[in-house]
Amino acid sequence: MRKGASQRHERLVFALSEEQRSLLTRGMGAFAVVLVVLLGVGTFADLQIAQAIYAPNNPAVIFVSSLGLFPLVYPACIFMGVLMQRCLASQKTPALRVAGAILCTLLAMLFGALITKSVLSILDGFGGIVGSELPTAVRLGIGAVIGAGLCAVGFNAGKANDAKDLARQVLVVTVVLAFSFLLVELLKNFMSRPRPRLLFAGYDGIEFCPWYRKFSGAPELMAAHGIEKDAFKSFPSGHSLQAASVLGAFYGLSLVYPSLQKKLGIALVVEFIFALTVMACRMILGAHFLSDVSMGALLSVIACIILMALQKRWSAMLHAVSDDQRR
Numbered sequence: 001m002r003k004g005a006s007q008r009h010e011r012l013v014f015a016l017s018e019e020q021r022s023l024l025t026r027g028m029g030a031f032a033v034v035l036v037v038l039l040g041v042g043t044f045a046d047l048q049i050a051q052a053i054y055a056p057n058n059p060a061v062i063f064v065s066s067l068g069l070f071p072l073v074y075p076a077c078i079f080m081g082v083l084m085q086r087c088l089a090s091q092k093t094p095a096l097r098v099a100g101a102i103l104c105t106l107l108a109m110l111f112g113a114l115i116t117k118s119v120l121s122i123l124d125g126f127g128g129i130v131g132s133e134l135p136t137a138v139r140l141g142i143g144a145v146i147g148a149g150l151c152a153v154g155f156n157a158g159k160a161n162d163a164k165d166l167a168r169q170v171l172v173v174t175v176v177l178a179f180s181f182l183l184v185e186l187l188k189n190f191m192s193r194p195r196p197r198l199l200f201a202g203y204d205g206i207e208f209c210p211w212y213r214k215f216s217g218a219p220e221l222m223a224a225h226g227i228e229k230d231a232f233k234s235f236p237s238g239h240s241l242q243a244a245s246v247l248g249a250f251y252g253l254s255l256v257y258p259s260l261q262k263k264l265g266i267a268l269v270v271e272f273i274f275a276l277t278v279m280a281c282r283m284i285l286g287a288h289f290l291s292d293v294s295m296g297a298l299l300s301v302i303a304c305i306i307l308m309a310l311q312k313r314w315s316a317m318l319h320a321v322s323d324d325q326r327r
Contacts, residue, residue: 023265
């Protein structure tokens with residue numbers, strides 16, 4: 001059975017045409033320029049802009065803001081399913097195949113649990129519309145089920161896709177997107193920038209801090225005022241990073257579902273609109289300054305550009321090897 005599965009994986013994952021790659025690269029480059037300009041504006045007018053548009057507790061804005069969590073994590077659950085299928089179909093020992101499959105399933109359930117818990121929470125969820133009174137364990141359980149379901153979807157897609165390099169390509173997408181997410185989390189914890197809504201609450205000792213300067217004294221202020229650590233994680237914006245991951249995630253899905261390849265240009269346009277909308281919503285809620293959302297989205301765009309470059313190099317290498325083998 002394993003031999004049959006191995007023989008079936010003969011086709012290579014599609015390579016983007018030069019026209020497609022040029023379109024996506026130019027589009028992402030243009031978006032990066034826009035974000036750099038916004039970052040520059042925020043550098044000089046962060047506080048003034050935040051004060052002018054601050055309107056917390058708006059359910060509609062919170063709802064749209066929460067949607068920014070989906071583009072990165074839920075596709076990752078599908079990618080875990082693809083990797084699980086390839087693990088089970090590999091030539092590794094039974095123990096390694098089972099261990100790899102279990103790891104992929106657990107990661108998918110973890111991704112789904114953490115994001116769904118956040119989406120259904122009172123602070124970062126749908127503005128109390130759905131799930132605000134659900135116990136944490138229930139919210140985690142719902143998310144774990146969603147993650148496992150998406151993992152199963154990816155598993156079935158992996159079975160239907162006969163590209164022999166699918167696992168490696170999907171893994172590259174997952175690693176690049178995960179690295180950008182981890183980088184944002186590290187910067188959040190290192191910079192400790194107070195969120196706008198924390199400034200507007202009027203706590204003693206908490207003043208505006210520009211994005212390029214590390215805020216000092218956060219632990220002491222948290223202890224003195226009973227403030228949660230999340231209130232000092234303004235820079236950069238994780239929601240904006242994930243919202244701007246639409247193209248990278250969609251590109252990964254197009255590896256799994258080749259019919260989506262022709263829709264990459266549409267995904268690029270959707271990313272522009274969706275990311276800018278989520279960025280605006282995060283600012284309105286007082287969760288971030290303009291420089292926070294600009295940098296978060298910019299890091300995601302850079303990750304997508306790196307992904308395109310890696311795909312070009314990887315595809316060229318694999319197709320060259322494939323051509324040599326046929327000679």
